[in-house]
Amino acid sequence: MIAQYPTTWRRPHQIVPDRRLRIALQIGVLVYLVLAFSTVEVNWQRVTEGMERGQRFIMGFLQPDFTSRWRDISQGLIESLTMTLTSTVVGVLISVPIGIGAARNLVPRPVYLVCRAIVAVSRSLQEVIVAIFLVAMFGFGPFAGFLTLTFATIGFIAKLLADDIEEIDETQAEAIRATGGTWFQLLDYAIKPQIMPRLIGLSLYRLDINFRESAVIGIVGAGGIGATLNTSIDRYEYDSAGAILLIIIAIVMVAEYSSSYLRKFLQ
Amino acid sequence: MLELSSVSKTYRTGDAALSDVSLQVPKGQIVGLIGPSGAGKSTLIRCINRLVEPTAGDIVLGGKSLVSLGGRDLRRQRRRIGMIFQEYALVERLTVMENVLSGRLGYVPFWRSFLRRYEGADIQRAYQLLDRVGLLAHANKRADALSGGQRQRVGIARALAQDPDLLLVDEPTASLDPKTSRQIMRLLTEICAERNLPAIVNIHDVPLARQFMQRIVGLRAGTVVFDDAPSALTEDALTEIYGAEDWDAMRKGDDEQAEAESDALRQLAEVGA
Numbered sequence: 276m277i278a279q280y281p282t283t284w285r286r287p288h289q290i291v292p293d294r295r296l297r298i299a300l301q302i303g304v305l306v307y308l309v310l311a312f313s314t315v316e317v318n319w320q321r322v323t324e325g326m327e328r329g330q331r332f333i334m335g336f337l338q339p340d341f342t343s344r345w346r347d348i349s350q351g352l353i354e355s356l357t358m359t360l361t362s363t364v365v366g367v368l369i370s371v372p373i374g375i376g377a378a379r380n381l382v383p384r385p386v387y388l389v390c391r392a393i394v395a396v397s398r399s400l401q402e403v404i405v406a407i408f409l410v411a412m413f414g415f416g417p418f419a420g421f422l423t424l425t426f427a428t429i430g431f432i433a434k435l436l437a438d439d440i441e442e443i444d445e446t447q448a449e450a451i452r453a454t455g456g457t458w459f460q461l462l463d464y465a466i467k468p469q470i471m472p473r474l475i476g477l478s479l480y481r482l483d484i485n486f487r488e489s490a491v492i493g494i495v496g497a498g499g500i501g502a503t504l505n506t507s508i509d510r511y512e513y514d515s516a517g518a519i520l521l522i523i524i525a526i527v528m529v530a531e532y533s534s535s536y537l538r539k540f541l542q
Numbered sequence: 543m544l545e546l547s548s549v550s551k552t553y554r555t556g557d558a559a560l561s562d563v564s565l566q567v568p569k570g571q572i573v574g575l576i577g578p579s580g581a582g583k584s585t586l587i588r589c590i591n592r593l594v595e596p597t598a599g600d601i602v603l604g605g606k607s608l609v610s611l612g613g614r615d616l617r618r619q620r621r622r623i624g625m626i627f628q629e630y631a632l633v634e635r636l637t638v639m640e641n642v643l644s645g646r647l648g649y650v651p652f653w654r655s656f657l658r659r660y661e662g663a664d665i666q667r668a669y670q671l672l673d674r675v676g677l678l679a680h681a682n683k684r685a686d687a688l689s690g691g692q693r694q695r696v697g698i699a700r701a702l703a704q705d706p707d708l709l710l711v712d713e714p715t716a717s718l719d720p721k722t723s724r725q726i727m728r729l730l731t732e733i734c735a736e737r738n739l740p741a742i743v744n745i746h747d748v749p750l751a752r753q754f755m756q757r758i759v760g761l762r763a764g765t766v767v768f769d770d771a772p773s774a775l776t777e778d779a780l781t782e783i784y785g786a787e788d789w790d791a792m793r794k795g796d797d798e799q800a801e802a803e804s805d806a807l808r809q810l811a812e813v814g815a
Contacts, residue, residue: 455648
């Protein structure tokens with residue numbers, strides 16, 4: 276009886292079922308890759324020079340010099356931390372109402388569209404580009420950095436918060452609506468309890484993103500530890516640069532561990 | 543007294559969920575609403591407190607029409623209508639006490655509800671209600687720490703905190719075990735009797751409806767096809783509500799199942815022999 280059934284089975288190809296087309300595509304990709312690699316010009320002399328410089332860089336890391344530029348480093352650090360904290364607080368405060376406005380299930384359509392547009396603008400501009408623009412407007416220094424990070428925080432938190440509000444348990448909201456509560460009471464009793472842990476988690480996450488970003492935007496002139504790092508590399512002081520990078524790594528790790536601990540505690 | 547006259551609801555997709563439903567529920571009466579899934583039971587009770595907007599007809603509660611209200615007037619009327627939900631619909635991260643007090647939202651100004659500074663009388667009544675449903679000791683627990691039956695009793699306390707003139711109950715026992723279901727139904731009927739409260743109860747458990755309801759309304763494809771005392775709910779009436787084909791199909795399915803089982807038994811016996 277069982278002899279009538281085949282003994283072999285192959286998983287059918289999901290993406291390109293036709294065998295000939297599949298082989299043609301594979302050959303095409305291979306040819307393209309070969310051609311693409313052949314156009315990359317490698318200057319081997321510069322590569323060896325670069326390796327030498329990289330070696331000095333690594334030596335600098337191995338002997339980090341915290342002391343000789345400590346005043347610049349500490350000043351940059353304080354600027355960065357101030358920028359990070361203030362921009363996160365202000366950014367979260369602004370993004371909460373925008374996030375609520377960008378949740379389709381809570382607001383009329385025009386409000387939704389306006390808030391989603393704000394989110395889209397904030398998210399489509401990369402931090403470095405915004406920083407360059409704001410440095411040109413307000414000059415070098417941490418103020419431009421503060422504005423940049425606040426702007427980026429709004430897009431990040433408002434979008435994730437809005438998506439979260441759209442996925443809440445609707446029956447809880449329905450129950451509060453059925454008691455005759457107002458829209459603000461609905462927010463307070465049905466929405467807030469459902470999204471609060473997530474909002475706190477996102478804010479902590481954004482805090483450590485903002486610190487890392489503050490180092491990057493410092494390079495384009497927005498103050499903070501990034502500016503110090505940039506200066507030390509320009510001066511070929513790789514030992515100080517190594518010290519700065521180690522400090523950044525340490526702070527990011529502390530932020531990472533403490534925020535994940537806090538998030539677990541708040542669940 | 544609740545009066546529905548020719549209530550219809552057509553969803554935007556064109557599905558007619560209710561057509562021309564007329565009902566009168568006098569004070570103190572508990573009405574069971576039965577019918578197959580998709581018959582419009584949920585839509586009907588949600589039309590009454592306007593969580594769903596009816597497309598035609600009139601709904602009058604205690605001499606006041608509910609269909610044309612908006613904004614503040616709608617909230618004023620909603621607070622007179624307590625609602626109890628299938629999956630309890632408690633706000634899980636709030637405490638039991640906050641859930642019960644949320645029944646007062648239609649009565650208190652925003653700052654009181656926001657600061658949780660309810661008036662003494664409201665808090666006293668909330669404690670009294672929690673005691674009535676047997677959960678006084680759990681007032682400060684989070685709602686998600688309770689069992690299903692306990693959660694539904696918090697749901698009942700929340701609805702009663704509204705000081706309602708009508709209870710809407712949507713499948714109160716669908717997520718509960720049979721014993722807890724009976725306890726919840728008994729509690730509901732007792733409370734309605736104590737307060738002379740009318741209630742409309744969506745229920746898909748026919749024996750439970752027979753046991754606890756004073757009157758049964760059968761809904762089929764959005765129209766009322768049965769409206770009488772539970773004793774009049776005969777086999778024929780059930781067929782009228784749930785459809786003849788379904789009963790036959792179910793029975794046929796049972797036959798097939800029985801045949802398959804006896805066949806399996808026979809084969810087992812042969813192998814053993």
